[in-house]
Amino acid sequence: GENVEQHPSTLSVQEGDSAVIKCTYSDSASNYFPWYKQELGKRPQLIIDIRSNVGEKKDQRIAVTLNKTAKHFSLHITETQPEDSAVYFCAASQDSGGYQKVTFGTGTKLQVIP
Amino acid sequence: NAGVTQTPKFQVLKTGQSMTLQCAQDMNHEYMSWYRQDPGMGLRLIHYSVGAGITDQGEVPNGYNVSRSTTEDFPLRLLSAAPSQTSVYFCASRKLGQGNQPQHFGDGTRLSIL
Numbered sequence: 570g571e572n573v574e575q576h577p578s579t580l581s582v583q584e585g586d587s588a589v590i591k592c593t594y595s596d597s598a599s600n601y602f603p604w605y606k607q608e609l610g611k612r613p614q615l616i617i618d619i620r621s622n623v624g625e626k627k628d629q630r631i632a633v634t635l636n637k638t639a640k641h642f643s644l645h646i647t648e649t650q651p652e653d654s655a656v657y658f659c660a661a662s663q664d665s666g667g668y669q670k671v672t673f674g675t676g677t678k679l680q681v682i683p
Numbered sequence: 684n685a686g687v688t689q690t691p692k693f694q695v696l697k698t699g700q701s702m703t704l705q706c707a708q709d710m711n712h713e714y715m716s717w718y719r720q721d722p723g724m725g726l727r728l729i730h731y732s733v734g735a736g737i738t739d740q741g742e743v744p745n746g747y748n749v750s751r752s753t754t755e756d757f758p759l760r761l762l763s764a765a766p767s768q769t770s771v772y773f774c775a776s777r778k779l780g781q782g783n784q785p786q787h788f789g790d791g792t793r794l795s796i797l
Contacts, residue, residue, distance in 0.1 A: 570742075578723070601783030612773065612788040613726070620783060658725060664783050670741070671716075671786060675725040 571596040573661050575674025583682050590677045592659035593641040599661040602642050607656045649681045684709050689774050689789035696764045696796050704759040704792050706774030713779040715757040719770040764796045
Protein backbone atom coordinates (compact mmCIF):
# COMPACT_ATOMS: atom_id res chain seq x y z
CA GLY A 570 0.00 0.00 0.00
CA GLU A 571 0.88 3.66 -0.12
CA ASN A 572 3.23 5.16 2.44
CA VAL A 573 3.56 8.92 2.94
CA GLU A 574 6.41 10.42 4.95
CA GLN A 575 6.28 14.03 6.07
CA HIS A 576 9.06 16.27 7.39
CA PRO A 577 9.70 18.08 9.60
CA SER A 578 7.36 17.13 12.42
CA THR A 579 7.70 20.61 13.96
CA LEU A 580 8.74 23.89 12.40
CA SER A 581 9.20 27.32 13.97
CA VAL A 582 9.66 30.41 11.82
CA GLN A 583 9.68 34.13 12.42
CA GLU A 584 6.72 36.08 11.14
CA GLY A 585 7.37 37.12 7.56
CA ASP A 586 9.76 34.26 6.82
CA SER A 587 8.97 31.33 4.55
CA ALA A 588 8.07 27.81 5.64
CA VAL A 589 8.58 24.62 3.65
CA ILE A 590 7.09 21.21 4.45
CA LYS A 591 8.14 18.15 2.46
CA CYS A 592 6.42 14.84 1.78
CA THR A 593 7.44 11.70 -0.07
CA TYR A 594 5.18 8.93 -1.28
CA SER A 595 5.86 5.35 -2.31
CA ASP A 596 3.16 4.37 -4.82
CA SER A 597 3.85 5.73 -8.31
CA ALA A 598 0.14 5.26 -9.11
CA SER A 599 -0.85 8.05 -6.69
CA ASN A 600 -2.04 10.99 -8.73
CA TYR A 601 -3.64 13.47 -6.35
CA PHE A 602 -1.92 15.30 -3.50
CA PRO A 603 -3.99 17.51 -1.19
CA TRP A 604 -2.71 19.55 1.75
CA TYR A 605 -4.82 20.13 4.85
CA LYS A 606 -4.50 22.66 7.64
CA GLN A 607 -5.79 21.77 11.09
CA GLU A 608 -6.08 24.40 13.77
CA LEU A 609 -6.15 23.30 17.38
CA GLY A 610 -9.38 21.46 18.17
CA LYS A 611 -10.75 21.92 14.66
CA ARG A 612 -11.34 19.78 11.61
CA PRO A 613 -8.71 19.39 8.86
CA GLN A 614 -9.47 21.79 6.01
CA LEU A 615 -8.14 21.67 2.47
CA ILE A 616 -5.81 24.57 1.66
CA ILE A 617 -4.38 23.51 -1.69
CA ASP A 618 -4.11 20.43 -3.88
CA ILE A 619 -2.18 19.32 -6.93
CA ARG A 620 -2.75 16.68 -9.54
CA SER A 621 -0.03 14.58 -11.13
CA ASN A 622 -0.23 16.33 -14.50
CA VAL A 623 0.87 19.62 -12.89
CA GLY A 624 4.29 20.46 -11.47
CA GLU A 625 3.40 23.52 -9.43
CA LYS A 626 0.33 25.35 -8.19
CA LYS A 627 0.03 28.66 -6.35
CA ASP A 628 -2.72 30.31 -4.35
CA GLN A 629 -1.67 33.66 -2.91
CA ARG A 630 0.98 32.94 -0.25
CA ILE A 631 0.72 29.17 -0.61
CA ALA A 632 2.32 27.02 -3.28
CA VAL A 633 2.77 23.30 -3.82
CA THR A 634 5.35 21.62 -6.02
CA LEU A 635 5.35 18.03 -7.25
CA ASN A 636 8.26 15.93 -8.53
CA LYS A 637 6.76 12.70 -9.86
CA THR A 638 10.14 11.19 -10.73
CA ALA A 639 11.42 11.55 -7.18
CA LYS A 640 7.96 10.94 -5.71
CA HIS A 641 7.98 13.97 -3.48
CA PHE A 642 5.89 17.08 -3.08
CA SER A 643 6.26 20.18 -0.95
CA LEU A 644 4.18 22.95 0.58
CA HIS A 645 5.62 26.46 0.54
CA ILE A 646 4.17 29.27 2.64
CA THR A 647 5.62 32.72 2.07
CA GLU A 648 5.35 35.81 4.29
CA THR A 649 4.13 33.71 7.18
CA GLN A 650 1.64 35.21 9.62
CA PRO A 651 0.67 34.13 13.16
CA GLU A 652 -2.63 32.76 11.83
CA ASP A 653 -0.64 30.27 9.75
CA SER A 654 0.23 28.49 13.01
CA ALA A 655 -1.43 25.06 12.80
CA VAL A 656 -0.74 21.42 11.97
CA TYR A 657 -0.38 20.73 8.27
CA PHE A 658 -1.00 17.32 6.70
CA CYS A 659 -0.03 16.14 3.27
CA ALA A 660 -1.84 13.23 1.60
CA ALA A 661 -1.60 11.06 -1.47
CA SER A 662 -4.43 9.30 -3.22
CA GLN A 663 -5.53 7.71 -6.45
CA ASP A 664 -8.86 7.17 -8.15
CA SER A 665 -8.30 3.92 -10.00
CA GLY A 666 -11.08 1.42 -10.41
CA GLY A 667 -12.79 0.83 -7.10
CA TYR A 668 -9.85 1.84 -4.95
CA GLN A 669 -10.06 5.35 -3.53
CA LYS A 670 -7.87 5.34 -0.49
CA VAL A 671 -6.25 8.51 0.83
CA THR A 672 -3.04 8.13 2.84
CA PHE A 673 -1.99 10.97 5.13
CA GLY A 674 1.41 12.02 6.37
CA THR A 675 1.97 12.31 10.11
CA GLY A 676 1.67 16.09 10.17
CA THR A 677 3.87 19.15 10.70
CA LYS A 678 3.20 21.53 13.56
CA LEU A 679 4.03 25.01 12.31
CA GLN A 680 4.59 27.80 14.78
CA VAL A 681 4.90 31.34 13.48
CA ILE A 682 6.60 33.57 16.04
CA PRO A 683 5.41 37.19 16.00
CA ASN B 684 -25.59 22.65 3.08
CA ALA B 685 -24.57 21.48 6.53
CA GLY B 686 -21.66 19.51 5.06
CA VAL B 687 -20.49 16.60 7.21
CA THR B 688 -22.17 16.35 10.61
CA GLN B 689 -20.81 14.18 13.40
CA THR B 690 -22.47 13.33 16.69
CA PRO B 691 -21.71 13.29 19.53
CA LYS B 692 -18.86 15.81 19.83
CA PHE B 693 -17.59 14.29 23.08
CA GLN B 694 -18.13 10.92 24.71
CA VAL B 695 -16.72 9.06 27.70
CA LEU B 696 -17.17 5.29 27.85
CA LYS B 697 -16.18 2.54 30.18
CA THR B 698 -14.14 -0.40 28.93
CA GLY B 699 -16.42 -2.99 27.37
CA GLN B 700 -19.27 -0.64 26.54
CA SER B 701 -20.50 -0.30 22.99
CA MET B 702 -21.55 2.80 21.13
CA THR B 703 -22.17 4.22 17.70
CA LEU B 704 -20.61 7.38 16.31
CA GLN B 705 -22.92 9.04 13.83
CA CYS B 706 -21.90 10.68 10.56
CA ALA B 707 -24.19 12.27 8.00
CA GLN B 708 -23.53 14.33 4.89
CA ASP B 709 -25.92 16.27 2.69
CA MET B 710 -23.68 16.75 -0.35
CA ASN B 711 -24.69 13.51 -2.11
CA HIS B 712 -21.11 12.25 -1.84
CA GLU B 713 -20.60 8.62 -2.75
CA TYR B 714 -17.38 8.19 -0.76
CA MET B 715 -17.42 8.30 3.03
CA SER B 716 -14.71 7.35 5.47
CA TRP B 717 -13.75 7.20 9.12
CA TYR B 718 -10.36 8.20 10.50
CA ARG B 719 -8.88 8.20 13.93
CA GLN B 720 -6.34 10.82 14.92
CA ASP B 721 -3.80 10.12 17.61
CA PRO B 722 -0.94 12.41 18.65
CA GLY B 723 2.04 12.11 16.31
CA MET B 724 0.33 9.58 14.05
CA GLY B 725 -1.68 11.70 11.68
CA LEU B 726 -5.00 10.45 10.36
CA ARG B 727 -5.40 6.70 10.02
CA LEU B 728 -8.17 5.19 7.94
CA ILE B 729 -10.52 2.83 9.80
CA HIS B 730 -13.21 1.99 7.24
CA TYR B 731 -14.50 3.51 4.06
CA SER B 732 -17.43 3.18 1.69
CA VAL B 733 -17.84 3.99 -2.00
CA GLY B 734 -21.63 3.84 -1.95
CA ALA B 735 -24.71 2.49 -0.22
CA GLY B 736 -24.30 -1.19 0.62
CA ILE B 737 -20.51 -1.17 0.02
CA THR B 738 -17.90 -0.94 2.77
CA ASP B 739 -14.26 -1.88 3.06
CA GLN B 740 -11.51 -1.90 5.64
CA GLY B 741 -8.82 0.70 6.02
CA GLU B 742 -5.51 0.31 7.83
CA VAL B 743 -6.84 0.05 11.41
CA PRO B 744 -10.27 -1.69 11.23
CA ASN B 745 -10.05 -4.00 14.26
CA GLY B 746 -12.64 -3.28 16.93
CA TYR B 747 -14.87 -1.23 14.63
CA ASN B 748 -17.83 -2.00 12.40
CA VAL B 749 -19.54 0.12 9.78
CA SER B 750 -22.58 -0.06 7.54
CA ARG B 751 -23.87 2.12 4.72
CA SER B 752 -27.59 1.68 4.25
CA THR B 753 -28.06 5.14 2.70
CA THR B 754 -25.89 7.56 0.76
CA GLU B 755 -26.16 10.12 3.56
CA ASP B 756 -25.24 8.10 6.67
CA PHE B 757 -22.13 6.17 7.66
CA PRO B 758 -22.19 5.16 11.35
CA LEU B 759 -19.13 3.74 13.11
CA ARG B 760 -19.74 1.15 15.82
CA LEU B 761 -17.42 0.26 18.66
CA LEU B 762 -18.42 -3.23 19.71
CA SER B 763 -16.54 -3.45 23.02
CA ALA B 764 -14.64 -0.27 23.82
CA ALA B 765 -10.99 -0.54 24.88
CA PRO B 766 -8.69 2.18 26.28
CA SER B 767 -6.61 1.91 23.06
CA GLN B 768 -9.59 3.32 21.18
CA THR B 769 -9.34 6.64 23.02
CA SER B 770 -8.87 9.05 20.15
CA VAL B 771 -10.42 11.79 18.05
CA TYR B 772 -12.56 10.35 15.28
CA PHE B 773 -13.20 12.18 12.02
CA CYS B 774 -15.71 11.33 9.35
CA ALA B 775 -15.03 12.58 5.83
CA SER B 776 -16.76 12.42 2.48
CA ARG B 777 -16.03 13.26 -1.13
CA LYS B 778 -17.53 13.09 -4.57
CA LEU B 779 -16.52 10.29 -6.93
CA GLY B 780 -16.59 10.10 -10.69
CA GLN B 781 -15.12 13.55 -11.34
CA GLY B 782 -11.47 12.69 -11.00
CA ASN B 783 -9.74 13.22 -7.71
CA GLN B 784 -11.72 15.39 -5.33
CA PRO B 785 -10.79 16.62 -1.84
CA GLN B 786 -12.39 15.20 1.26
CA HIS B 787 -14.69 17.24 3.48
CA PHE B 788 -14.30 16.55 7.18
CA GLY B 789 -16.73 16.71 10.06
CA ASP B 790 -15.87 18.47 13.32
CA GLY B 791 -14.79 15.24 14.99
CA THR B 792 -15.83 13.16 17.99
CA ARG B 793 -13.53 13.15 20.99
CA LEU B 794 -13.82 9.73 22.61
CA SER B 795 -12.32 8.68 25.92
CA ILE B 796 -12.39 5.09 27.13
CA LEU B 797 -11.81 4.62 30.84
